[in-house]
Amino acid sequence: MKVQDLEFKKFIPAAAITEKVKALANQLNHDYKDKTPIFLPILNGSFMFASDLLKEVKVPCRISFVKTSSYSGTSSTGQLKTLIGHDESLFNQHIIIVEDIVDTGLTLEKIIEELRSLGAKSVEAVTLLRKKPAREKKVDVKYVGFDLNDEFVLGYGLDYDGLGRNHKDLYKQAEK
């Protein structure tokens, strides 16, 4: 599949993603059974993952979206551009950040820092995908779907220059 100038090949099929999403939801249902957490999906990338995950979450919960951006093309700019508005009060709440992918971990670290300063009772993160830099830096993500190396991926909410978010399977960039 060609997207702009890059070639992508199928990587993780929708059925495998569905299975993993259910397993992550089961873990959350177990760990938060006596709590009413607030899920904070990070837009845009996590919209599809958050939607599927939250359909399997059975504990009472609130959901509020935040938006950030640190990517340009296929690499991180190293700077977090925006963090647009959670409307719920987060003070004394159990927060679960929902991410599509953690790469350098910069986005997540910034958000966790901000949430702690707002007085959240606990802050954890669930991500569908985690890349090698985040593992090496030991970025604090409790719930991880799939561990990747450094491949650039697209589909299931993830984009390349805004394109490809709509695919239900995950693709990765083909070697040149």
Ligand code: IMP
């Ligand atoms: P980090 O701040 O470097 O951890 O980057 C996190 C954000 O970069 C993710 O939430 C994605 O939106 C984006 N990103 C990182 N890797 C990829 C990728 O392989 N494909 C598409 N987007 C990515």
Ligand code: MG
């Ligand atoms: Mg993202």
